[in-house]
Amino acid sequence: MRLNQIAKAKLRGMWLWLNRTPASAFAFRLVVMTLGIYVASFVHLLNAVGLDDWLERLQLEQMDYSVNTAPPDGLRLIYIDEKDTLANVPGDFTDEGTRQLWRREHAKLLRALGNAPRLVAFDFNFPEPNDKAENRQADSEFGKAIREARMRVLVGAELNENSLPQLADSVKPAEWGLTQIGGFRLEHGQSRALVRRYVLAKSQFPAGSAVGRQPAIPSLAVKMLQTHLSRPVAEPTSVELDPGKRELILLSGSTELKRIFCDIELERQSPERPSPHLLATIPLHFPRVPDFNEEKYAQVLQRLSRAATDYKDKTILIGARINKEVAPSEGGELVMLSLKPEERSAYGYQVHASVFSDLFQDSYPRRLSAVWQIFILLLLGLVSGVGRTRLPSSDIEVDTKIIGKRKFPIGLLILLGVYAALVWVFYRSAFIVFDVGYGALVVVTAYYLCGSVLIGHSKLH
Secondary structure (H helix, E strand, C coil): CHHHHHHHHHHHHHHHHHCCCHHHHHHHHHHHHHHHHHHHHHCCHHHHHCHHHHHHHHHHHHHCCCCCCCCCCCEEEEEEECCCCCCCCCCCCCCHHHHHHCHHHHHHHHHHHCCCCCEEEEEEECCCCCCCHHHHHHHHHHHHHHHHCCCEEEEEECECCCCCECCCHHHCCCEEEECCCCCEECCCCCCCCEECEEEEEEEEEECCCCCCCEEEEEEHHHHHHHHHHCCCCCCCEEEEEECCCCEEEEEECCEEEEEEECEEEECCCECCECCCEEEEEEECCCCCCCCCCEEEHHHHHCCHHHHHHHCCCCEEEEEEECCCECECCECCCEEECCCCCCCCEEEHHHHHHHHHHHHHCCCCCECCCHHHHHHHHHHHHHHHHHHCCCCCCCEEEEECCCCCEEEEEHHHHHHHHHHHHHHHHHHHHHCECCCHHHHHHHHHHHHHHHHHHHHHHHHHC
16 A cells, blocks of 8 residues: 555656646657657558548649659550450450450560560460460460560569469560559548559568568569669569568669668458468559550551551550459459549559559659658647747637538647648658648647647746
8 A cells, every 4th residue: 555655656746747847748748649649640540430541542632733743755555445356256355265365466566566665564464375276376476475575574463372473384484563453441431442552562471471571572563663673684583571661672683773662561361361461552643634655555556567666665564444443352454543433543554554653753652761750740749839829829610521610720720731831842852641640630639738838838927
């Protein structure tokens, strides 16, 4: 009993010491509040109701009005429409059997291009063909064209349950990348998940089976970038995850080509994936008004004699416009970026192209390190707390879009406006994406919790 009283007395003494002056009380509240909100941001507490992803999407969409980097001049997109057909072949491109016969057209294109392009990438999967003789012949021709190609050729692939690519034997000599687009997120107030992450790479081994840097399997966009940066000589390339530094490392032999700042997430567990892997992801940014140089595959095939000249030193990405929506449980090409498809949607190959463009130009969204996050939150809290004593305190009604209409002090709204400008400046200068909800939470909490100490002190004098 005596020890309990002593402990309580010590705690009370500590509390009184921390609050002995307005300055010390302000500093104590500021530090505790900052660390508490940082921990909340670290575990993405607001995303329990989808707020983080909703705010992040709004942030990236708003930035597109003033910050939008054009694709590289050398990037060319070629697409096959879902209704495109081949001569004397029943069925369109949505039919798997017909799609396999298009490999013959791919072979013709590769032979016509010669060594003119820097790179040709196919955003298609190439599983083993069916048993029909014409399908196997088309597959054989495509494989032969890949082996004889005088430029770099990439193909898309999906992984089986053993994390091995599902590729036909004919195309295994080609380099490959994952066609998977990204992660689904359920946003605030919505009942339907949208694709809000792009998966840069997936660890080769399940999470927890290794520590430190881990070998990983790259996406198609990352593989395109890696091919661009590596020397044209035959040198093995690889990708590694560094969870501690939150980086994806691109290697050519033992030479480090590039480091990409990213989020490290745990793959969602399911009966098909009892041992989830680590995923390197970035927020999915797709331009509001895409400015890609695109052309229909059928038109390219009609002028194969000029293909080598037209695509000299270009990077070519070939994909499909199939209007089947990408869904968590099945494939598809139509990527939903908004609940209004007519306003914000894209096809898979366009998303790969956008991510490649951002990675190539170093304009991809990235986050602050932990130290900088804490510093910014601390600075926001300091400015907000002090700002309460200097700014107007009269109220004005505002529609928050989250908790309805509420009255807020004009001074607090000014501080939130300053924070919004800070968010814009960081993205404009370094493509830094804030977890904006937690910064706003610091501004509001510090205004009331920390600012009240200074306000109370000023009233006494």
